Amino acid sequence: MSFAQILRGSRAMASPKCLPESNYSTSHLRFPRLQSITSKKNSRARGDWGLKRTLPKIKTRYICVRQQDSLYKQADFQSSAKFVRLVRNWFDAGFVRDPSEVALLQELLKETGLKDTRDINKVFSPSKQSDENDNFRRYGVSGGIQYSNVPLINSRVTPNCESNCSNIRRRLTAHIISSDASTAYYGLGGLILRLPRTVVFNRNRSSPLFSQEQRISYTVYKNGRLRLVPFSGPELETHLAYPSEDSEVESFFNRDIQLVAKRDSSLDAPVSYQRGIMKFFMAPSQTSNNEANSSEKDNLSNS
Amino acid sequence: MLSRKLSPEQLVARRLKIRDWNHKIGAVVAPHYSPTLSIRNPAPPSQLSLPLLLSSGAHLGHSTSIWNPYTQPFIYGKREGIHIISLDQTMVYLRRAISVVRSIAKENGIILFIGTRNGQKDSVVAAAKRARGYHIFDRWLPGLLTNAREVQGKLGGSILCKDNRGKLIQTDKKPSYVFPDLMVILNPLENKSACLEAQKTHVPTIGIIDTDADPRMVTYPIPANDDSLRCTDLIAGLLSRVAEQEYQKANQAFEKDKFTLPL
Numbered sequence: 001m002s003f004a005q006i007l008r009g010s011r012a013m014a015s016p017k018c019l020p021e022s023n024y025s026t027s028h029l030r031f032p033r034l035q036s037i038t039s040k041k042n043s044r045a046r047g048d049w050g051l052k053r054t055l056p057k058i059k060t061r062y063i064c065v066r067q068q069d070s071l072y073k074q075a076d077f078q079s080s081a082k083f084v085r086l087v088r089n090w091f092d093a094g095f096v097r098d099p100s101e102v103a104l105l106q107e108l109l110k111e112t113g114l115k116d117t118r119d120i121n122k123v124f125s126p127s128k129q130s131d132e133n134d135n136f137r138r139y140g141v142s143g144g145i146q147y148s149n150v151p152l153i154n155s156r157v158t159p160n161c162e163s164n165c166s167n168i169r170r171r172l173t174a175h176i177i178s179s180d181a182s183t184a185y186y187g188l189g190g191l192i193l194r195l196p197r198t199v200v201f202n203r204n205r206s207s208p209l210f211s212q213e214q215r216i217s218y219t220v221y222k223n224g225r226l227r228l229v230p231f232s233g234p235e236l237e238t239h240l241a242y243p244s245e246d247s248e249v250e251s252f253f254n255r256d257i258q259l260v261a262k263r264d265s266s267l268d269a270p271v272s273y274q275r276g277i278m279k280f281f282m283a284p285s286q287t288s289n290n291e292a293n294s295s296e297k298d299n300l301s302n303s
Numbered sequence: 304m305l306s307r308k309l310s311p312e313q314l315v316a317r318r319l320k321i322r323d324w325n326h327k328i329g330a331v332v333a334p335h336y337s338p339t340l341s342i343r344n345p346a347p348p349s350q351l352s353l354p355l356l357l358s359s360g361a362h363l364g365h366s367t368s369i370w371n372p373y374t375q376p377f378i379y380g381k382r383e384g385i386h387i388i389s390l391d392q393t394m395v396y397l398r399r400a401i402s403v404v405r406s407i408a409k410e411n412g413i414i415l416f417i418g419t420r421n422g423q424k425d426s427v428v429a430a431a432k433r434a435r436g437y438h439i440f441d442r443w444l445p446g447l448l449t450n451a452r453e454v455q456g457k458l459g460g461s462i463l464c465k466d467n468r469g470k471l472i473q474t475d476k477k478p479s480y481v482f483p484d485l486m487v488i489l490n491p492l493e494n495k496s497a498c499l500e501a502q503k504t505h506v507p508t509i510g511i512i513d514t515d516a517d518p519r520m521v522t523y524p525i526p527a528n529d530d531s532l533r534c535t536d537l538i539a540g541l542l543s544r545v546a547e548q549e550y551q552k553a554n555q556a557f558e559k560d561k562f563t564l565p566l
Contacts, residue, residue, distance in 0.1 A: 003353055003379070003389060006353055006357055006390075007357065007387070012360075012363070013382065040336075042339075046422060047422070048338055048533060050360060052364075052531065053530035053531065054530070068363070069366040069385050070366055070384075071368045073365070073369070
């Protein structure tokens with residue numbers, strides 16, 4: 001092979017270009033602009049990250065390199081562990097299927113002789129619909145695993161800054177509705193991430209509320225279907241509650257959310273608001289009415 | 304109840320028996336990548352290839368703002384603010400350096416390896432030991448070649464000889480000054496004085512020339528990345544392996560001649 005072909009297929013040349021600058025001065029704190037790089041432990045000890053020069057001994061495991069070499073013969077890099085950790089947490093929480101897990105599943109399919117990944121899903125949930133989105137994981141197991149997702153999200157995704165003087169109080173709290181009809185079947189009725197009100201000091205200092213991953217609430221129904229609805233309440237309509245950047249509007253996540261919301265809009269589910277907490281009920285019937293009344297009482301007692 | 308004491312023969316037999324039991328326990332670990340593998344067991348010149356050089360990062364040059372125009376024939380292009388060295392040129396110059404090392408090792412010449420960066424000590428010492436030469440990893444002493452009478456005179460000792468009674472006595476003779484037949488410099492830009500002294504004393508040099516260095520400093524330049532430990536380990540190991548092969552070939556020839564000598 002020639003040098004051009006080998007160079008074009010190498011990993012160093014295949015790194016993606018950085019995203020363009022956004023209008024907000026602090027948007028780079030929430031969205032990664034460069035590719036994150038990691039290395040083996042023994043190579044990291046020597047400072048070998050596969051770059052132009054060796055880097056000093058640093059404690060972080062993931063870095064992103066702005067500039068490999070400069071006029072002063074130094075590499076410009078910084079830590080990008082928070083983005084990698086956030087993505088890993090969402091994979092572990094089960095909202096999005098891990099691409100490496102999907103690749104392993106494909107290999108298993110080739111070995112077992114099955115034709116599609118849905119054949120494996122049919123074993124756990126025979127009442128699967130064909131129009132469901134495959135990008136989201138479906139729950140086919142009992143509540144033990146689902147319960148463990150809640151402290152995972154609440155403990156890791158929550159940022160460390162909790163001061164009252166900041167522009168945005170980024171405290172996230174999770175409320176568990178334990179009296180839903182599907183609790184008896186799956187153990188976890190629904191998980192709603194309560195979003196506090198944004199404090200705006202000045203119109204020039206406003207910034208996007210949260211990233212797209214944090215505006216989701218979901219409910220698991222009795223038949224195993226997962227309902228995802230973008231959070232929209234009366235408190236957040238005037239504070240950019242919807243995606244405002246082009247890269248966010250066209251992202252696959254937002255398109256999937258809208259697809260799910262469009263499909264779920266056919267259900268006649270009543271929605272009620274109580275102090276920013278949104279609840280979903282199943283189709284009205286006699287037994288569900290009784291459960292709804294009991295759930296309302298429990299929520300009042302909780303609040 | 305007292306425990307029974309075993310004789311030494313019985314202890315050895317028990318140990319061998321236990322070893323036979325435990326010999327089949329465990330798994331065989333497949334060979335895996337280690338960053339020091341190229342230092343302990345470098346690649347022979349027959350395995351030299353473009354993907355090997357690319358994986359070691361030899362094609363990454365310096366920033367385009369600190370570019371030496373004399374390295375323009377070696378540059379393939381630029382990307383992300385740095386120059387990309389053409390590995391086709393690197394391959395040509397590296398093979399020429401290999402042939403130079405081979406011819407010098409065939410004549411039992413002295414090869415000196417110089418590498419003064421952090422992390423290059425292990426590869427330089429291992430390369431010098433493999434090539435039966437010498438190494439410098441701390442600092443090039445100025446005047447080691449051009450002022451050898453003063454500098455090397457203080458470094459060396461004196462020749463000893465035995466008296467009539469068998470006692471060791473120092474003589475007035477001193478050892479002759481040692482001049483290497485070839486110098487391999489891994490970072491010539493930082494060892495500029497070594498390159499100049501080698502030029503003045505007519506010692507040939509092999510150096511790794513990056514895009515910010517002058518290729519006229521050394522006799523046989525190798526256009527490659529001199530800031531990456533992976534690349535310098537590869538080149539130092541490669542040249543030392545060539546010298547080792549030549550020495551082994553000479554030993555084999557001597558072994559053949561051994562049986563044809565008349566009794």
